[in-house]
Amino acid sequence: DIVMTQTPLSLSVTPGQPASISCKSSQSLLHSDGKTYLSWYLQKPGQSPQLLIYEVSSRFSGVPDSFSGSGSGTDFTLKISRVEAEDVGVYYCTQGLHLPRTFGQGTKVEIK
Amino acid sequence: QVELVQSGAEVKKPGASVKVSCKASGYSFTSHYMHWVRQAPGQGLEWMGIINPSGDSTNYAQKFQGRFTMTRDTSTSTLYMELSSLRPEDTAVYYCARELPKTLDYWGQGTLVTVSS
Numbered sequence: 001d002i003v004m005t006q007t008p009l010s011l012s013v014t015p016g017q018p019a020s021i022s023c024k025s026s027q028s029l030l031h032s033d034g035k036t037y038l039s040w041y042l043q044k045p046g047q048s049p050q051l052l053i054y055e056v057s058s059r060f061s062g063v064p065d066s067f068s069g070s071g072s073g074t075d076f077t078l079k080i081s082r083v084e085a086e087d088v089g090v091y092y093c094t095q096g097l098h099l100p101r102t103f104g105q106g107t108k109v110e111i112k
Numbered sequence: 113q114v115e116l117v118q119s120g121a122e123v124k125k126p127g128a129s130v131k132v133s134c135k136a137s138g139y140s141f142t143s144h145y146m147h148w149v150r151q152a153p154g155q156g157l158e159w160m161g162i163i164n165p166s167g168d169s170t171n172y173a174q175k176f177q178g179r180f181t182m183t184r185d186t187s188t189s190t191l192y193m194e195l196s197s198l199r200p201e202d203t204a205v206y207y208c209a210r211e212l213p214k215t216l217d218y219w220g221q222g223t224l225v226t227v228s229s
Contacts, residue, residue, distance in 0.1 A: 031214075039215040041157075048207055048219040049157065060217065092157055096214030100173045101147070101159040 002026050002095050006104035013083040014112045021107045023076045023093035030073060030097075037096035040069055040078045043106075044089040053078065054096075085111055114138040116208050116220035123226045129196040132223045134208030141189035142166065145211035148182060148193045150204040151222075158204075162211070163191070198227045 003026040013019045029036045036056045041049040051060040053069035056076060066081045080087055088111055093104040119133040134146075148160040160180060161172040167184040179196045191208050206223045209216035 035214075037214040041216075043157075048222055049216075050219070051212075051215060051217050054212060054215040054217075090156075094157075094215070099162065099171050101149075101162075101216075103157045103159070106156045 004104040010108045019080045021078045118220040118223045121224040131194040134191040136189045152204040
């Protein structure tokens with residue numbers, strides 16, 4: 001199984017400041033079709049996970065441009081350019097390359 | 113708009129089975145793979161399985177093999193999961209989710225299953 005490792009596991013951010021979360025996979029997520037299947041989700045308190053970013057850097061419908069994804073191979077980053085109160089929750093990375101689908105442990109983001 | 117509406121919370125005794133439904137609307141149900149993912153209290157996300165659009169092919173996580181079944185009814189656009197031989201550690205919120213592909217774009221609201229004697 002592909003192991004997904006996120007750092008840090010928690011983050012306290014001042015509103016308006018940037019934040020960054022790292023995700024590393026135990027093997028390359030590059031598919032033979034040329035796409036890399038790494039996604040990011042945000043699970044707000046008491047809610048279902050919601051898709052933010054797919055294929056490393058594509059923002060899902062309705063996701064603000066304050067969220068961006070980057071990376072390749074096994075190393076990926078989610079960046080929030082200016083953290084707002086509504087961005088609090090747990091962020092997960094996941095791989096879509098192979099079954100079983102696997103998730104990172106989650107990164108809890110809170111506001112200072 | 114895409115919507116996945118799951119059945120209500122369940123309380124089961126150890127050894128029992130539970131069946132959870134997920135009714136899809138707002139898109140062509142037979143065009144997408146579907147998944148189940150669960151989340152134990154205070155824990156992360158755990159993938160359980162996937163079913164193809166026609167419902168004749170499934171793939172389950174190793175740890176659930178033998179006691180987990182996914183089915184879908186295309187006539188009612190409803191996805192189902194059944195987990196048998198329940199144990200207290202199966203207490204979790206169970207989510208259905210649609211495949212984009214290669215990612216899960218829409219999720220149900222979750223169904224809490226509590227296993228307690």
